[in-house]
Amino acid sequence: MKARSTGSERKVCLRWIPILCIMSFGFGMLFTDKFWANPDVNNQIISKRRRQEQELQIISENCATKRKPEQDKDIIREVTRTHEAIQSLDKTISTLQMELAAKRSLQELLGMDRSLSISASSHVKKKAFVVIGINTAFSSRKRRDSVRETWMPQGEKLQQLEREKGIVIRFMIGHSATSNSILDKAIDSEEAQHNDILRLEHVEGYHELSAKTKIFFSTAVAIWDADFYVKVDDDVHVNLGMLATTLARHRSKPRTYIGCMKSGPVLSNQNVKYHEPEFWKFGEEGNKYFRHATGQLYAISKDLATYISINQPILHKYANEDVSLGAWFIGLDVEHIDERNMCCGTPPDCEWKAQAGNVCIASFDWSCSGICKSVERIRDVHAKCGEGDGAVWNAFF
Secondary structure (H helix, E strand, C coil): CHHHHHHHHHHHHHHHHHHHHHHHHHHHHHHHHHHHHHHHHHHHHHHHHHHHHHHHHHHHHHHHHHCCHHHHHHHHHHHHHHHHHHHHHHHHHHHHHHHHHHHHHHHHHHCCCHHHHHHHHHCCCEEEEEEEEEECCCCCHHHHHHHHCCCCCCHHHHHHHHHHHCEEEEEEEEECCCCCCHHHHHHHHHHHHHCCEEEEEEECCHHHHHHHHHHHHHHHHHHEEEEEEEEEECCCEECHHHHHHHHHCCCCCCCEEEEEEECCECCCCCCCCCCCCCHHHHCCCCCECCCEEEEEEEEEEHHHHHHHHHCHHHCCCCCCHHHHHHHHHCCCCCEEEECHHHCECCCCHHHHHHHCCCCCCEECEHHHCECCCHHHHHHHHHHHHCCCCCHHHHCCC
16 A cells, blocks of 8 residues: 555656746746846836936027027016906906995895886996096185186086096085075086086085095995096196096006005194094004095095995094095005105296106195195196196097
């Protein structure tokens, strides 16, 4: 039994020998490929990468040497255009948001009154470039006439300026405390003669200028769809062509507040002019106001005027109108543009600047917060510092 089993084991071992040989040969080939073929492949990959790096270096050097200054300028121009397009888009979005908020506010005020809703929806606002409101009072008829005789067009020319250039100019004034008084009738008669007065739902009073400013912007926004809204006093000389040209430079920017920026002292003494009853809100005694435009002349963009219109009931009024306006924009994303040409002095200051080719937008005397004795002197200022009657008609904006 043992001999038979030994023989069978030998036969089995002999059969396995060829198989083991083949397997050994296969393992040997795999072993050889792993340790000898891979280095060749790795070398090929490394050499290929080196060639690519050399080619990229040559291409980059050629680009650096062949690029011309003109190409750099083209790139800068494209970047500038892109930046302007982004600004324009930002303004468009901001305007649409403000218009939507204004319509919602109007609907809330109208409530369920169907007839009011129909009349409001049928009203189409007039398109304009800028609406200029000249702040005036019942006692200032001579001032208004002096403005009409100098920098403000009259009659058909005023209407033509509105049609062709989109510049709307109106004297803004409210009503007297007594309904249908002699003062109101006088303004109605003046409006029938000149057709250049905007009546506001406001009771006139020197200490109510902040409220009047809010109502002016709200009324102007409701009537005209303009890019800018300007407030100016009736004792200030204005060059309309320079004003329009300057505003046009900021047309693509959203939320712009343009004027001669200042930061005067907060006056706590109640016996002085421009006294601020709420002086304690501005910190310790002797502090200054935040930066704001001087009240003789300033401009705001459409979205800011719309903001005032929407939030009119809750905008706080300080004693001084220019401070109030600046306060309404604190905390908002507003660009303050300090335009010094809006606050030139009267001759010889504005005269010298005009002779040097730097025509002023507005001229007045700081000591009087306007042109001192403007009725008598504004004609002289216009003669020496005026841009010429054709300037506004030839201006491009």
